[in-house]
């Protein structure tokens with residue numbers, strides 16, 4: 501990593517693409533290469549753009565999971581979101597891929613909403629408010645189209661009795677010096693956060709089959725530790741599928757922060773707000789004047805709007821190529837590119853807005869009484885050894 505770059509679950513600083521390569525080495529994960537994509541495609545026919553465009557770029561053991569799948573062994577999916585305030589478009593990335601994988605592989609999905617995590621990390625101060633927000637975030641996630649009978653969404657403080665049956669074993673098997681080395685804990689870290697590590701590992705033991713975890717690469721440390729202890733407890737090592745981070749509005753590799761509206765688009769921004777934010781804040785690869793832009797062309801490689809279109813919002817490869825070429829040769833202006841991006845993001849969020857009512861009426865199935873959820877309220881950890 502370059503000197504200033506840092507990646508822990510609570511602090512992410514990436515400076516350039518090289519940092520992503522270095523993380524692969526540092527974390528000991530593998531690159532998602534064309535061979536793996538072909539292997540996935542054998543089962544799915546097509547590839548989700550998050551895979552095809554390699555925004556999910558690294559993994560652990562997903563090739564092995566697919567090998568066993570070919571022999572008839574199913575896997576389950578697990579991911580999560582720690583409620584902290586409002587959700588932004590970056591937070592949706594792992595859920596979008598998880599939903600697609602559920603559909604293609606007919607897998608159960610477990611979604612953890614640890615309402616205590618950001619409170620213990622001192623990223624938020626009002627716990628009661630966060631707990632309330634967790635239900636709202638559960639609705640947003642449910643509205644992405646998960647199967648209500650094969651998906652269990654749980655809030656830690658509600659589901660803690662079940663989680664605790666496994667946390668007892670997990671917490672005994674990880675010592676402080678290991679956790680400190682992996683997470684960078686210091687003397688200032690709350691003891692809550694140290695214990696929290698076990699709570700994020702527990703759902704990897706919900707089934708006897710392989711847990712597959714799509715998430716941002718910042719979350720990998722938890723699952724590295726899981727892999728040290730899983731077999732000892734009689735369970736399978738976790739497989740992760742890891743993504744890069746979506747740039748914030750302010751430019752390449754900047755952060756999205758839900759608490760600073762000038763850095764990102766929130767899921768509940770309306771069209772006017774999306775447009776205004778993009779027009780005002782989105783870092784552009786265009787030239788300072790229209791005249792220069794027509795003459796010299798723009799640079800899509802550093803343009804936030806183009807980046808967002810490439811990562812998620814423009815699924816049509818041909819259209820993306822056209823946009824890239826016309827931006828480079830100056831016929832597409834920055835204003836036009838921004839306008840188009842605002843429309844595409846709004847189109848995407850409109851689907852969520854429309855599904856929210858359905859999600860509200862069906863949330864009980866995801867959380868309490870759908871097929872999987874009702875089974876899970878009876879789940880209790882059984883150590884196998």
Ligand code: TYM
Nearest residue numbers: 579580581582590591593594612715716719744745746756
């Ligand atoms: P949280 O709530 O910080 O983030 C939720 C998920 O979103 C990813 N993410 C991003 N992905 C792409 N671009 C971005 N700009 C961006 N910002 C955030 C994160 O990597 C994460 O996958 N501890 C977790 C909650 C959790 C969890 C899990 C995550 C509980 N169990 C199991 C993954 C798997 C957290 O604080 O996520």
